[in-house]
Amino acid sequence: xxxxxxxxxxxxxxxxxxxxxxxxxxxxxxxxxxxxxxxxxxxxxxxxxxxxxxxxxxxxxxxxxxxxxxxxxxxxxxxxxxxxxxxxxxxxxxxxxxxxxxxxxxxxxxxxxxxxxxxxxxxxxxxxxxxxxxxxxxxxxxxxxxxxxxxxxxxxxxxxxxxxxxxxxxxxxxxxxxxxxxxxxxxxxxxxxxxxxxxxxxxxxxxxxxxxxxxxxxxxxxxxxxxxxxxxxxxxxxxxxxxxxxxxxxxxxxxxxxxxxxxxxxxxxxxxxxxxxxxxxxxxxxxxxxxxxxxxxxxxxxxxxxxxxxxxxxxxxxxxxxxxxxxxxxxxxxxxxxxxxxxxxxxxxxxxxxxxxxxxxxxxxxxxxxxxxxxxxxxxxxxxxxxxxxxxxxxx
Amino acid sequence: xxxxxxxxxxxxxxxxxxxxxxxxxxxxxxxxxxxxxxxxxxxxxxxxxxxxxxxxxxxxxxxxxxxxxxxxxxxxxxxxxxxxxxxxxxxxxxxxxxxxxxxxxxxxxxxxxxxxxxxxxxxxxxxxxxxxxxxxxxxxxxxxxxxxxxxxxxxxxxxxxxxxxxxxxxxxxxxxxxxxxxxxxxxxxxxxxxxxxxxxxxxxxxxxxxxxxxxxxxxxxxxxxxxxxxxxxxxxxxxxxxxxxxxxxxxxxxxxxxxxxxxxxxxxxxxxxxxxxxxxxxxxxxxxxxxxxxxxxxxxxxxxxxxxxxxxxxxxxxxxxxxxxxxxxxxxxxxxxxxxxxxxxxxxxxxxxxxxxxxxxxxxxxxxxxxxxxxxxxxxxxxxxxxxxxxxxxxx
Numbered sequence: 001x002x003x004x005x006x007x008x009x010x011x012x013x014x015x016x017x018x019x020x021x022x023x024x025x026x027x028x029x030x031x032x033x034x035x036x037x038x039x040x041x042x043x044x045x046x047x048x049x050x051x052x053x054x055x056x057x058x059x060x061x062x063x064x065x066x067x068x069x070x071x072x073x074x075x076x077x078x079x080x081x082x083x084x085x086x087x088x089x090x091x092x093x094x095x096x097x098x099x100x101x102x103x104x105x106x107x108x109x110x111x112x113x114x115x116x117x118x119x120x121x122x123x124x125x126x127x128x129x130x131x132x133x134x135x136x137x138x139x140x141x142x143x144x145x146x147x148x149x150x151x152x153x154x155x156x157x158x159x160x161x162x163x164x165x166x167x168x169x170x171x172x173x174x175x176x177x178x179x180x181x182x183x184x185x186x187x188x189x190x191x192x193x194x195x196x197x198x199x200x201x202x203x204x205x206x207x208x209x210x211x212x213x214x215x216x217x218x219x220x221x222x223x224x225x226x227x228x229x230x231x232x233x234x235x236x237x238x239x240x241x242x243x244x245x246x247x248x249x250x251x252x253x254x255x256x257x258x259x260x261x262x263x264x265x266x267x268x269x270x271x272x273x274x275x276x277x278x279x280x281x282x283x284x285x286x287x288x289x290x291x292x293x294x295x296x297x298x299x300x301x302x303x304x305x306x307x308x309x310x311x312x313x314x315x316x317x318x319x320x321x322x323x324x325x326x327x328x329x330x331x332x333x334x335x336x337x338x339x340x341x342x343x344x345x346x347x348x349x350x351x352x353x354x355x356x357x358x359x360x361x362x363x364x365x366x367x368x369x370x371x372x373x374x375x376x377x378x379x380x381x382x383x384x385x386x387x388x389x390x391x392x393x394x395x396x
Numbered sequence: 397x398x399x400x401x402x403x404x405x406x407x408x409x410x411x412x413x414x415x416x417x418x419x420x421x422x423x424x425x426x427x428x429x430x431x432x433x434x435x436x437x438x439x440x441x442x443x444x445x446x447x448x449x450x451x452x453x454x455x456x457x458x459x460x461x462x463x464x465x466x467x468x469x470x471x472x473x474x475x476x477x478x479x480x481x482x483x484x485x486x487x488x489x490x491x492x493x494x495x496x497x498x499x500x501x502x503x504x505x506x507x508x509x510x511x512x513x514x515x516x517x518x519x520x521x522x523x524x525x526x527x528x529x530x531x532x533x534x535x536x537x538x539x540x541x542x543x544x545x546x547x548x549x550x551x552x553x554x555x556x557x558x559x560x561x562x563x564x565x566x567x568x569x570x571x572x573x574x575x576x577x578x579x580x581x582x583x584x585x586x587x588x589x590x591x592x593x594x595x596x597x598x599x600x601x602x603x604x605x606x607x608x609x610x611x612x613x614x615x616x617x618x619x620x621x622x623x624x625x626x627x628x629x630x631x632x633x634x635x636x637x638x639x640x641x642x643x644x645x646x647x648x649x650x651x652x653x654x655x656x657x658x659x660x661x662x663x664x665x666x667x668x669x670x671x672x673x674x675x676x677x678x679x680x681x682x683x684x685x686x687x688x689x690x691x692x693x694x695x696x697x698x699x700x701x702x703x704x705x706x707x708x709x710x711x712x713x714x715x716x717x718x719x720x721x722x723x724x725x726x727x728x729x730x731x732x733x734x735x736x737x738x739x740x741x742x743x744x745x746x747x748x749x750x751x752x753x754x755x756x757x758x759x760x761x762x763x764x765x766x767x768x769x770x771x772x773x774x775x776x777x778x779x780x781x782x783x784x785x786x787x788x789x790x791x792x
Contacts, residue, residue, distance in 0.1 A: 018753050019733045036456075040433045042737065043751030043763070045456045054413050060432075061440045062456055247683060294744060296768075311742040317769075318714055337415045341438065346707040350692060355439030357414050367437050367439070372692075372714075 014083060018043055021308060021386075024078055025173035026069055027088030028055035029286045030356035030365065031300075034292070035088070036061045038300035049078045055188030056357040057088070075194060079105040086262055087283055087309045088294045090118045091164070095184040108210070108307040116258050117282040120193050121162045124327075130249065130257055133276045135269065136194040145152050147177045147190055153194035160190040171227055173268050202268040203234050203287035206251035206310055209262050212228075215302065215312040216248035218293055222267070222287050228363070231384065234290045234322040237376055247275060254280070263288065263303040286326070289368050293352050319372035323380040325387035327367040329360045334393030336367075344386050351386040364390070410479060414439055417704060420474060423484030426752035426761065427680045427696075430688070431484070432457045435695035438706075441502035445474045452753040453484070468492050475501040482658055482703045483679055486514045487560070487694055491704035502515055503604070504703040506677045512654050513678040517558045517587050526653055529644065529672045531665065539580050543573045549590035558585040565621060584665035590678050592672060598632050598664040602647035603698040603708055604749040606657050611698065611708040612644035618683050620664070622761070623781055625781065630686045630718040633772055643671060650676070659684065659699040682722070685764050687711075689748050690718030715768035719776045721783035722765040725756045730789030740765075747782040762787070 015022050020043050024033045028050030036046040036057055049065050050058040058064045063081075067074030069092050079100055080087050087108045097111035109117075114125040124134050130293035138149045140159065150157055159180055173181040173195065184190065202223055219239055223231035233263040235244065247268065254277075255264045267278040267287030288299035297313025298304075305312050329368040335343070337360070344353060348371070355367040366389065388394070411418050416439050420426045424446030432442040432453055445461050446454040454460045459477075463470030465488050475481050475496055481503045493507035505513075512519040520530050534545045536555065542627065546553055555576055557566035569591065570576040580586065597620060602612040614636055619627035631640065650673075651660045661681035663674040684695035693701075693709025701708050731739070733756070740749060744767070751763040763786065767779040784790070 014734075017455065017755070018751075020737075020751075037433055037436045040429060040456050041750050043733070043749075043753055046751070058457055058458070060436050062454070062458060062460070064458070101522060135454075174658070194405075310738055311745060313741065314745045336416060337411075337439070341416075342706055345701065345709065349707060349710045352437070352692075353439075354437050355414075355416075357439055357441070359413070378750065392470065 015045075020044060022081060022085035023304060024049060024082030024083065024085045025088050026078070026092055027076065028052075028057035028061075028064070029088050030056050030358075030367075031355075032057035032088040033060055033356060034289075034354070035303060037282060037302045038298055040393075041301065042076070042304060044304065047078070047082055049075065050323055054357075059357045060171055063095070070093055070096065072099050076103060077254045078096075079103075084108060084307050087114070087161060087302070089283070090114065090281070093201065094118060101393060102269070110261070112260060113259045114282055117280045119162055120160055120279070121189070123280055123376060124191065126258070127254070127277055130254075132254065133274065135196045135276050135278075137191050140190045143177055143181060146180055146184055149192045150177060155196055157185060158193040159190050160193060161361045162191060162204050169227075196269045199270040199272060200236075200370050201278070202230070202239070202247065202270050202275065203285070204247045204251040204253055204266045204268065205263060205285060205291070205299060206248070206255050206266070207263045207289045207299070207306045208255040208260050209312060210309045213312050214252040214255060215297075215315050216251055216319060217315045219244045219247045219290065220287055222292065226363075227366075228326070228328065230326050230328065231380070232290050232324040233376060233380065234294055234324075243275070247331045250277075257279070262306045263299050272342055286365075286368075289354070290322045290324040292354070293370050294318055294324075294372055296331035319377045320373050320374050321376040322370060322381040323376065324368050325383040326365055326369045327355075327369065327387045327390045328365050329364040331362060332360055337390070340390050340393050344389050347389070348382055348386040351382060353386070353390070355390075399706045411441075416440060417479035418443055418477060419700060420445060420478030421453075421484050422471065422474070422481065422482050423707070424448075424460070424486055425484050426763075428484040429451035429456055429752060430681060430685075430750070431696045431699060434694055435700055436761045437697065438700060443474070443478055443723075445471065448527065450753075455753045462512050466492065468495050471496060472499060472501075475499075480504060480703050481637065482699070483510070485679070486510065486677070490514060493608065506655060506657070509578060509655045510678055510727040515558055515678045516556055516675070517585070519676055522654070523650070523673055526650075528650065529670065531589045531672050531674075533587050533594045536580060536586045536588045539573055539577060542576055542580055546573060547587045548586075551593050551650075552588040555579060555586050556589060558587060562719065565623075568600035588667075591666050592667055595666040595668060596632075597674070598635070598671065599628070600643045600647040600662045600664065600667050601659060601663070601681060601684045601687070601695060602644070602651050603659045603695070603702045604648070604651040605702045605708060606655050606705045608652070609708050610648040610651060611693075611711050612647055613684065613687055613695070614681055614709045614710055614713060615640045615643045616686065622759075624722070624724065624761075626722050627776070628683050628686050628720040629772060629776065630690055630713065630720075639671070646671075646673075661693050681762075685750070686718045686766055686781070688719040688750070690720075690762045690768055696759045703755050716770045717772040717781040718766060718768050719772065720764050721776075722761055723751075723765065723783045723786045725758050725760040725762050726788035727758060728756055733786070736786050736789050740785050743785070744778055744782040747778060749782070749786070752787075 022333045024047040026049040033056040039046040047063040156175045183251040221233040221236040264280040284299045291298045369386040373379040420443040422445040429452040435442045443459040552571045555568045614631040617629040617632040661677040687694045748766045765782040769775040
């Protein structure tokens with residue numbers, strides 16, 4: 001494989017049955033599940049490192065290793081059977097990623113890049129150096145630091161854990177220093193951030209290969225509810241073409257500056273004064289699930305192409321309007337998932353359903369539904385209706 | 397599941413981890429591989445009965461049982477873990493399929509339907525009863541019968557094995573009774589068929605559920621070489637809309653009359669005088685691989701929906717022109733498959749590549765390439781170029 005040619009080590013685990021390199025993904029949630037699905041097309045079978053045998057991706061893949069993703073020994077044994085390692089989440093400690101690379105494994109994204117998706121403080125500092133707009137922020141270790149920052153940007157403001165946040169976890173809106181006293185005193189490394197007056201949230205998804213090739217998908221609008229993405233509208237309605245192009249260029253620039261290999265999602269705040277970067281993710285991302293049917297190359301296939309240093313695929317849309325709605329677990333009442341699926345297929349025969357093989361738990365992302373068409377509002381109504389029925393078993 | 401409600405037995409193997417019924421597919425070639433890929437979306441993990449652990453589908457699925465598909469004991473043990481059984485090929489003996497159903501397993505298509513895809517003589521007799529046009533044919537057990545048939549329809553004519561033919565195997569063009577003497581004397585049950593003056597070959601793909609719902613995809617043209625399909629053009633160029641609709645209705649009628657559940661491919665001869673049925677297949681079919689990207693619902697997802705008695709998905713095309721070209725193994729010279737894939741992705745970034753995880757052998761179907769677009773000729777040139785490069789490692 002060309003990872004070797006590009007200067008990275010080639011361990012030569014090449015699958016003798018297929019003549020193709022072996023890609024290992026650490027983490028076995030829906031992102032690994034859908035990456036495996038895409039891998040099948042390009043002759044691959046994703047090797048998966050799972051926490052438990054009933055993880056969503058472990059249910060559907062042939063080559064699954066169970067282990068602890070913070071344990072270098074477990075990961076080292078997994079990596080020995082892979083030509084390239086990549087991730088379905090950001091939770092492998094930076095020092096473990098560094099150690100895997102030092103042991104000769106090809107790891108994409110690298111620890112040096114991944115750090116900026118793991119550490120919110122490092123990311124903001126780095127983007128600041130690059131002159132890229134982010135909300136005003138400050139590291140906060142003491143009540144005094146929080147008070148000073150609050151006086152500067154106003155209350156309420158946002159506190160975020162520097163590491164480990166996800167889907168609204170590790171994020172707190174606080175109205176005063178008093179309200180945040182316990183949190184600030186807990187010793188968790190925090191940053192404080194101004195609460196930006198949002199018009200809406202956007203996301204730009206790009207991919208980059210070790211060779212340096214880049215590809216960007218159309219910019220999308222993401223609709224959040226309680227800190228969790230519930231809808232993705234592609235392309236972002238009413239976004240000026242010049243702005244969309246500028247944001248694609250921004251995504252590609254961040255990928256290049258940080259040395260990202262694979263998919264990079266740049267979550268954005270649109271404000272009356274412009275666009276600010278909110279968060280980065282260096283893996284396939286919820287805001288890109290629409291690309292499975294809605295783009296000529298899906299984010300999952302593209303991530304594989306990128307980490308294999310294959311040329312990237314075209315990213316054009318397959319329809320004028322594409323909407324993905326997440327299926328978030330509702331109360332466990334009403335018809336079971338099999339019955340719900342039956343009704344959804346009858347009512348919305350054009351809906352593309354994706355279920356992640358998870359047990360229902362309130363608020364848990366169980367799947368998503370994508371609908372394609374000509375008119376955004378119609379497409380959106382269908383996607384949201386189908387997702388809600390799958391989630392709650394109630395008719396719209 | 398509703399298979400029970402429709403009168404078929406429900407063995408209740410329901411996957412406790414997902415709350416969904418378990419579909420088992422007998423056979424682990426590329427059709428099972430791509431069905432597993434589609435199954436992942438609808439929350440499933442296909443349970444696969446393979447002949448060997450390195451069969452294409454066995455390489456990518458979590459739940460694989462190795463066994464002999466002619467052995468009722470092996471298949472019964474496999475079926476015990478499934479709610480529904482279906483097939484990736486026609487090679488399970490009719491009496492074994494019958495015995496599985498008698499033992500209480502839900503088997504789709506049923507033995508009664510499958511028989512017409514397994515036995516060329518029974519199929520022609522049945523279609524004749526239904527008044528559906530097929531080439532003139534006769535069963536041939538003796539040299540005298542062959543001579544009489546040859547005098548009636550003219551030489552050369554076609555001899556076909558009643559059972560077990562595939563991709564040109566079990567089919568012989570013979571110029572005289574003398575030429576066929578050895579074959580006719582071998583005791584293999586044969587039919588003789590007139591050699592129809594072809595304009596081209598077409599295929600109509602339909603699906604039918606136990607509930608009786610039917611769905612048809614646009615009619616396609618299939619291009620054959622040495623008895624093997626090499627290209628599929630969707631929709632069939634220049635086919636009158638009224639003819640296309642009539643052929644879709646024909647496909648749906650055959651599915652209903654024969655009691656097919658799942659996908660049915662009806663291979664057709666277009667002649668100057670009309671269209672005749674050539675062969676039937678009751679499973680996803682090579683002439684439907686274009687539906688993965690080219691139709692709103694792929695044949696693989698539709699087959700799953702049908703055997704689960706889920707409502708069927710919409711079958712409209714996602715582009716004006718879709719071409720699939722098969723990758724047939726060439727001589728094992730030149731760059732390896734990994735290198736070829738790299739070049740194909742660079743040269744044809746819009747091509748959708750599908751590799752089946754098979755070792756290269758001359759003439760073997762190793763994969764296919766699909767290209768979508770507005771103009772058939774351009775799309776075709778790209779699909780054929782990419783497939784040829786993958787097959788032979790030479791630039792077009």
